[in-house]
Every structure is written in C-alpha cells, then in structure tokens.
Amino acid sequence: MTDAPPVTSHATMQSRVLDFVRKGGSYRCETQNEQNAALKLNAKGLIRRDRKDGKLWYDAAAETAPDGEGGEGGPDAPDTGVDRLPRAVDPRVEPEGTEIAIPRHDASDLLATVERARRLLDDGDVIAARMLASVAYDQAKLAAQYGERFKAAEKLVGKARQLQGDALLIEARAKIQLAREWDAATEAGQTLKGRPKSVPNENAFTAADAGLSRKEIHEARKLAAAEARAPGIVERAIQARLEAGLEPSKANLRAAVGTSSAPKEDRGDNLYQTPPEAMHTLLALEQFGSLILEPACGRAACSRPLEEAGYTVSLADLVDYGTADRFGEVQRVEDFLTSEALDGQPDIVTNPPYGALLNRFVAHALRVHRPRKMALLLNLNFLCGFDDDDRNFAMDENPPSRVIVFKRRLPMMHRDGWDGPEATSRMNTAWFIWELNEAGEYAGPTEIRRVDWMDHMPAEQAEAAE
The missing domain is CATH 1.10.10.10 (Winged helix-like DNA-binding domain superfamily/Winged helix DNA-binding domain)
Structure with missing residues (x-):
C-alpha cells in the first residue's frame, strides 16, 4: 500500500x-x-x-456494473441526460434487463425543480417554494432508494442524496420563514384558533394560508427556535449526513437539531444514573482491557465501579459535572459525536444518552473509535428498527457479539435531580457487547443471553433488594 x-x-x-x-x-x-x-x-x-x-x-x-460492463457507459457513450439503473422486473410483464431512469445531477428535471424552488424562496414566495421543495425531496429520496436497492454506482446514489439534501434545506428554510410569519401574526392577534363557524376575518392568518397543518406549524416553530439558538444548524446537520455518505432525511434532521425530543427544560441534561445492579452484572460477566473510555460519564455511576474493579477509566461528557477519576483527573468536556479516537484504542463502557442522538452515538463509536470491546446499556428495543442508517450500521453491518438481557427489570433510572415519587421501571434493558474478532471486524453472530441481576449482587445488597 x-x-x-x-x-x-x-x-x-x-x-x-x-x-x-x-x-x-x-x-x-x-x-x-x-x-x-x-x-x-x-x-x-x-x-x-x-x-x-x-x-x-x-x-x-x-466501479463497474455487476456484469462487468462500464457502470457509466464509457467515455464515448451518448449523453442522454439520465443515468440508468437495472430494475427488478416481472419477466411475465416486462422483458429482462428493463432499466429505470434515474435523473442525473447535472442534467435532470429534478435539478431544475430544486433550482426553481430555491428561486421561489429567494423571491419571497415561501409557500410555493416549500411545496415544490417537498416534491423534489420525495423524488430524490425515491431515486436514492432505487439506486441502493439495485446496487447502483455509489456516486449515482450520492447525486440523488445531494439533491435530496438541497431540497430538504430549501423546505426547512421555507418552514422556518412561515413559522416566523405565524409568530408575528400571532403577536399581532391576526391568527385564528380552532374551527370558527363564522367567516374568518379577511386579514387573519390561518394554517391553510401557510400551507401547513397545525401540527406542521408546531414543528416548524421548533425548527425556527433551533435555528435561532444555533444559526446554521439545519444546513450543518444536512451536510454532516451527506459527508458521512448517509441519507439526509427529515427524520434525521429532526433528530440532529433536537426538535423530535422533549424540551430541554423537561429533559435537563439527559442524565439518568446507571443503577449499580447493571454494573455488578456487567463486571461479573465481562472483562475489558486495562484502559476504558467512559464518554458519557455523568456523575461516575459507571466509572466508579469500573475503577473499583481495577480498571483505569478516561472520563468525558458533554456536560461539565466536575467528575474526577481516582487519580483526581477531572473529566473532559466534549461532544462525543465530534470526538476523535484516543491513543491506545481504549475499550468503551457507558450508559449512552437515549432519544434522538442514540443511533448516532453508537455508530460514531464503531466508525471512529473502533474499540476492541464496547459495552452499552441500552433499551432492548435497540434490537429492532430498520429505517435509520446509523441503527442499521450498528446492528446489521457491525453486529454486537452478545446481548445480555435482564429478565428481571433493572430499578428505575430516574432523571438526575428527580425529587418526585420513585416509580417502577417499565423499560426492558440489556448490555449490548461489541467485540472485534481476529480479523478486526465486528461480525457477530449475536448471542442472546438472559440473566438475573440479582444473581450477581453482593450478598448484603441482594438481601436488601428481596
């Protein structure tokens, strides 16, 4: 090399x-x-x-096509304005080898549609721009899905995703503008609420005027609020997906800018302390390298038992809790989603933040840090799901070696600072263990093990728990 x-x-x-x-x-x-x-x-x-x-x-x-023929038709191929992808067909209806046309990035009606939507937005025709961009988004999404399904050249899929991202950005900006206009009209008392039986005032601004449902207006306002807090966050989120070779979908945009999760005042810092029962079980069943990274250390609920078991733990968290290791070294304050691999390739053990960022968190750990071994305490539902690229990357392309399922639910993990009544947990949880094989791959197969945390508790604590 x-x-x-x-x-x-x-x-x-x-x-x-x-x-x-x-x-x-x-x-x-x-x-x-x-x-x-x-x-x-x-x-x-x-x-x-x-x-x-x-x-x-x-x-x-x-890259060449599966049959060995040039995927792009060769330098002397005629410029048809479209790239061709093989299409799965029913031979009883269509002849074998029927192709589906995917609009090309530099010579397609789809590109023209995106550009027209952009001009409409620049000209102030926000509603028309949003509607046109929405159509372009759906078309580009479909083109990318066809490309992936039928093993098209990666750059064809990349072109479709780029157009999908362009359309999504235009639509998002249009929604943000409509949300601001809606808020201005609300402040001036010009919006209508409910379903009045009388003929609305001709000066009133209705949801129909905005071209959005009430639910969509609510989502648009959250999008506008996120953009106001961090200008440019929408464009950065879309570009990050494209640069990672992933689909810039609406769902991922909502997750990236935090509009699909509860308000921050309700979630606090999204810290849910790991119960000691989970750590006793993990340490009884698994062994790790001498150095461990805890990238969501919180108040040391995971790291302290690890240190007591003899491991050296490197601490970090998005929030500065002032947590220190046994040597007095205070945690780093960093966003794990933008972190780089540490020297020594430490193992990872953590209870990651759930919600909108979870899939990205797990995928980033596997893509960038590539620990020899990683243990994450997750909702058992992490086994399911198919419509998120990061989840598929972690569970299908790089499957865990073991999933240690708690057949007896762990005690409730209450939010940090919670002073309300103690509740019984309704969540089924498991330790998901990823481990590199001799070839340096996370390759599975995944073993499912059912355990009772009560079997691994110190005697005095087990008696108190019964």
Whole structure:
C-alpha cells in the first residue's frame, strides 16, 4: 500500500487522498484528517466507502456494473441526460434487463425543480417554494432508494442524496420563514384558533394560508427556535449526513437539531444514573482491557465501579459535572459525536444518552473509535428498527457479539435531580457487547443471553433488594 500523505491543509489533503485512491485503486485512511478528507470526497461522489471497513475507500469512477460492463457507459457513450439503473422486473410483464431512469445531477428535471424552488424562496414566495421543495425531496429520496436497492454506482446514489439534501434545506428554510410569519401574526392577534363557524376575518392568518397543518406549524416553530439558538444548524446537520455518505432525511434532521425530543427544560441534561445492579452484572460477566473510555460519564455511576474493579477509566461528557477519576483527573468536556479516537484504542463502557442522538452515538463509536470491546446499556428495543442508517450500521453491518438481557427489570433510572415519587421501571434493558474478532471486524453472530441481576449482587445488597 502507498505511504500515507502528510498532514496538510483540508483542500490539499482531499487532493492527496483522492490521488492515492486513484493510483492504488483503494486507500485506507489511518488518521482522522485523512478520514475527514475522504468523507468530503465521498460527499462529492468521487470515492466510495467499503461496506464493511469504514476506513477503506475506493475510486467511485472505477466501479463497474455487476456484469462487468462500464457502470457509466464509457467515455464515448451518448449523453442522454439520465443515468440508468437495472430494475427488478416481472419477466411475465416486462422483458429482462428493463432499466429505470434515474435523473442525473447535472442534467435532470429534478435539478431544475430544486433550482426553481430555491428561486421561489429567494423571491419571497415561501409557500410555493416549500411545496415544490417537498416534491423534489420525495423524488430524490425515491431515486436514492432505487439506486441502493439495485446496487447502483455509489456516486449515482450520492447525486440523488445531494439533491435530496438541497431540497430538504430549501423546505426547512421555507418552514422556518412561515413559522416566523405565524409568530408575528400571532403577536399581532391576526391568527385564528380552532374551527370558527363564522367567516374568518379577511386579514387573519390561518394554517391553510401557510400551507401547513397545525401540527406542521408546531414543528416548524421548533425548527425556527433551533435555528435561532444555533444559526446554521439545519444546513450543518444536512451536510454532516451527506459527508458521512448517509441519507439526509427529515427524520434525521429532526433528530440532529433536537426538535423530535422533549424540551430541554423537561429533559435537563439527559442524565439518568446507571443503577449499580447493571454494573455488578456487567463486571461479573465481562472483562475489558486495562484502559476504558467512559464518554458519557455523568456523575461516575459507571466509572466508579469500573475503577473499583481495577480498571483505569478516561472520563468525558458533554456536560461539565466536575467528575474526577481516582487519580483526581477531572473529566473532559466534549461532544462525543465530534470526538476523535484516543491513543491506545481504549475499550468503551457507558450508559449512552437515549432519544434522538442514540443511533448516532453508537455508530460514531464503531466508525471512529473502533474499540476492541464496547459495552452499552441500552433499551432492548435497540434490537429492532430498520429505517435509520446509523441503527442499521450498528446492528446489521457491525453486529454486537452478545446481548445480555435482564429478565428481571433493572430499578428505575430516574432523571438526575428527580425529587418526585420513585416509580417502577417499565423499560426492558440489556448490555449490548461489541467485540472485534481476529480479523478486526465486528461480525457477530449475536448471542442472546438472559440473566438475573440479582444473581450477581453482593450478598448484603441482594438481601436488601428481596
């Protein structure tokens, strides 16, 4: 393999990574700077990622179709304005080899639709822009899904996703503008509530005028609030999905900007202390390397038992709790979703934040940190679900080795600072254990084990629990 390029500017790094990929046919990105450059190149459709090895990249232009024929038709192919993908057909109805046309990024009606929506938004026709962008989003989403289903060249899927992201951004900006207009009308007393029997005032602003349902207006207002708190968050969230080679969907946008979760004043810092019963069980059944990363350390509910068992634990959290390890080293304050792998490749043990960020949290740990072993305390429902790329990445493409299911529910994990009545837990939980095999892969198969945490409690605590 060719030697790695030296660290340099972002643009130069992208150029060098692309050069190494094209010269060698593939290239493994060993540093975070290289991986960042590769993600940028992937978003541009220039290189593609190996489906099993997230650090291995190939030249997208060199990819061939399953039959060995050029995926793009070759340099002398006529410019038809569309890229062709093989389509699954019923031979009783359509001849074998029937193709489906996927609009091409640089010569398609879909691109024209997105551009028209953008012009409408710039001209102030917000409602028309939102409606047109919504149509373009659905079309681009369908094109990307067809491409993935029928194994199209990755850059074709990337083009469709780029258009989907463009349309989503236009639609989101239009909704934000409508939400602001709605709030202004509300403040001026010009909005109508309920379903009045009388003819509405001609100066009143209704949900129908906005082209949105009441529920959609509520969601648009949350989107506007998120953008006001962190200007540019919508565009950054969409771009991050594209750079990671993932679909920029509406659901992921809501999750990324926090509009699909409870208000922060209700969730606090999303800290739910890990019960000691869970840690006693984990330590009784699993062994780890000497160094462990706890990236959501909270108030040390996980790290303290680990240290008592003899492990050295590196502490970090998005929130500064002032938590210190046994050596007096205070936790780092960092966002795990943007963190880089630590030297020494420590194992990971944590009770991650649930809700909208969970899938991204788990996928980031596997993609970027790639620990030799990782134990996450998760809702048993994490076994299910199929419509999130990050969840599929963690459970299908990089399956855990074991899932240790608590057949007796753990005691209730109340929110940090909760002073209300103690409740009985209604959540089924499990330790999900990922472990690299000899080939350096998270490959499963996944073993399901049922355990009773009562069997692993210290004698005096087990008696008190009964």
